[in-house]
Amino acid sequence: MSHPHPELKLPPRLPKDGLRIIGLGGLGEIGRNMTVFEHRGRLLVVDCGVLFPEEHQPGIDVILPDFTWIRDRLDKIEAIVLTHGHEDHIGGVPYLLRERADIPVIGSTLTLALIEAKLKEHRIKPVLDAVKEGDRIQRGPFDLEFLAVNHSIPDGLAVAIRTSAGLVLNTGDFKMDQFPLDDRITDLRGFARLGEEGVDVFMTDSTNAEVPGFTMSERELSPAIEQVFRTAPRRVIVSSFASHVHRIQQVLDAAQEHGRKVAFVGRSMVRNMGVARDLGYLTYPEDLVVGFEQLEKMNPRKVAIVCTGSQGEPLAALSRMANREHKIRIGAGDTVLMASSVIPGNENAISNVINGLTRWGAKVVHKGNAKVHVSGHASAGELVYCYNIVKPKHVMPIHGEWRHLQANADLAIRTGIDPERVVIAEDGVVVDLVRGRAKITGKVPAGNVYVDGQTVGGATEATLKDRRTLAEEGVVTVLALVDADTGALAEPPEFLIRGFVHDEQTFSEAVPVVQKTLARAAAEGIGDPQQLEHMITREVGRWSHKKFRRSPLIISIVVDA
Known part of the structure; x- marks a missing residue:
């Protein structure tokens, strides 16, 4: 098994027919996902996300990948390919486009709509190229094929990258929900077909590699959500990721069934749900969702609020409610449903929010006391299943902290993959695929770039x-x-x-x-x-x-x- 070493230096010149793979984020951390592929002097970027700060990084808004290695070659970038619309995969795009605004951005319809709305705030008009599962396009020396994958946001895509050096399959974030809310399952037939063709490097989501078995279906949450809406004596306040369209659809369905009107609170929530509804990914009766001002005048038993702040972010709506800094005043009888996972590092912030809400008399329903969240990532059983049908020549675990990458590597080895062909890399480590063999050849700068208000990279x-x-x-x-x-x-x-x-x-x-x-x-x-x-x-x-x-x-x- 290949491991990075601190003594690694800058990589040598890439052989003419080699393929270079460099993760500038997402390797050894959950967030900031960005991978750069280099072939025949051209570059392809897959995802460009952000990492959210922890308590020991005060005053920081988000953390970006380090663009140093590609900054003097921005003109060589063929495109930015986005696998799905979560912030840890698209949040860094505006900052990269600030440096070259005409880089084509490729992604699914919903993903591009979400990034376009975000780019408006940055006053950037992007070059967008919408694709869907089954599409196959050429961008410079990169032949790209897109496959449907199921995740906690609609329209997720895996991408197969064909070059003269070999074939790479990047899953993006995925799971194998057999009963998804949108009936769009992960294209395992496509994975198997690529396996028959010969996958030289299989880059797989590692987030749940330590979790045995298979990830639960989103549909299994419906009873718990329905119970909250049926039994809550006053208002129901739901906090969720602003991109979790499937979860919010379940909330809207429960509100409709129990005669509650819904208001969206939080700029990103209002923006994203508007985009999702306009594109048909979120469906509900016209009169179900109302403005917050209208909601304030209604009977609390007929009210539901969907807001941001599920990770305890200090400026998000839910944290401000817990701290009595929001116009929504939490009181006895209110029920708060925190319908999301806990991102590592946010445990203390979330605990503080729960304590604050409870202090004001709210009942808080969360993952720790009810089945109100399922992961969007494949568990160990699903990963093993994929290894057995793809039978890749090399495996490179992605999207995870060190323990997740190691657990994923161990799964690959247990399915029969040669340990020498399992490559664990951290941010900045260079992996070259040359003449059918992938190995670590060096390291490039890949430190944290801090966004502090309007300043990028100023904070150190x-x-x-x-x-x-x-x-x-x-x-x-x-x-x-x-x-x-x-x-x-x-x-x-x-x-x-x-x-x-x-x-x-x-x-x-x-x-x-x-x-x-x-x-x-x-x-x-x-x-x-x-x-x-x-x-x-x-x-x-x-x-x-x-x-x-x-x-x-x-x-x-x-x-x-």
Whole structure:
């Protein structure tokens, strides 16, 4: 089994008939999915998503793939292929199109409609190319065939990429629901046909590789959702991903059956459900969905609200309701249905939302106490089934944290695939398919690119470290008035303290530290204010840690007296 190594360097020149595969996101993490294929000097991008920040990344909106490796070759990109419309697969597209707006974007009807609506907010008019299952198109040296896959959003596609170097089958996110709400099942006959042709690299969704058996059908949720609508004494508030059309269809059906009117709350929810209805993926009577203002005047027993915030996002509607910051005031008798999974890393945020809602008297129904969510990803039994019908020459697990990738690799090996032909790669690792053999040949930059408000890439790990220090330890500003002739303090320094448990008087003991630091600087002939500030910051920081076992952010300001 091939594993990446930290000593990997930039890859060598790709042989003329080789195919290079580089995951710039989604390998070793759940989110930020992006894979670049290189063949005969041309590039193909499959998916371009975002990763949502965790608690240790304060102030960050989303995290993008690193475009560094392709930035000077944007003109070589034939197209961006999108497998489906979830944010972790399409959220980065606007940022890539900012750098070259005319890259063709290929995807299914719903996927393109969702990305087009998103791009309007970025004032980008994209070049869109709609495809459907069964279509086969040529883009430069890449022959692309699309196959239907079932997922938690309609219109998902797997993509088979044929080149002179070999055939790659990328499943995208998928499962094998045999009773899907839209009657569109994963095209296993197509997978088997490609297997007969010969799949050189099979790139498979790893998210549920640790879960035994088969993933439940979406239809199995209907009884739990129906029970919530039947028994709720007042309002029903449902939080879901804004792209989960199937789940929201079930909610609308239950609301219709029990005589409740529905309002969508949250910009992305309103936008996506409008797109889904316009295209026929979401169906409901004209009078079922009403504006929020109309809903406020109705009997609470006849009301249902569908909103964003299922992952505890601080600015989403549900979190603001839990914190009493939303115009919807949660009260006794309200029932909140959290109809989604828990993305790893969001557990604490979701728990805080549940506690907040419960505090105001709501009954919270979630995955932990009711069958209100099924995964959109194939479990181990489904993955093994696919390996047995495709019989690929190589397997490259994708879309998962390290444990998921490893579990998927182990499944492939158990079906008889040579361990030497199972490639586990992390973000940035280069896999080359040359003369029928795939192997790791190097590594390219693939770090986190942070979006902070309107700034892309401005925030760094050092920025986040400072923010965490501010949040956890506070900040101490040292204002030192220094005599330019002697290098000594002209008067005692001031200590301005915020968020630190001790007051200015406590830091009077640090005055000698500043004096000694300046004396040493003067003895060494150091008079540059910036150097003096750096020295004071370092020494006061050491003193603070020794004195208090705390390391606040120290900011030193030297003023020439």
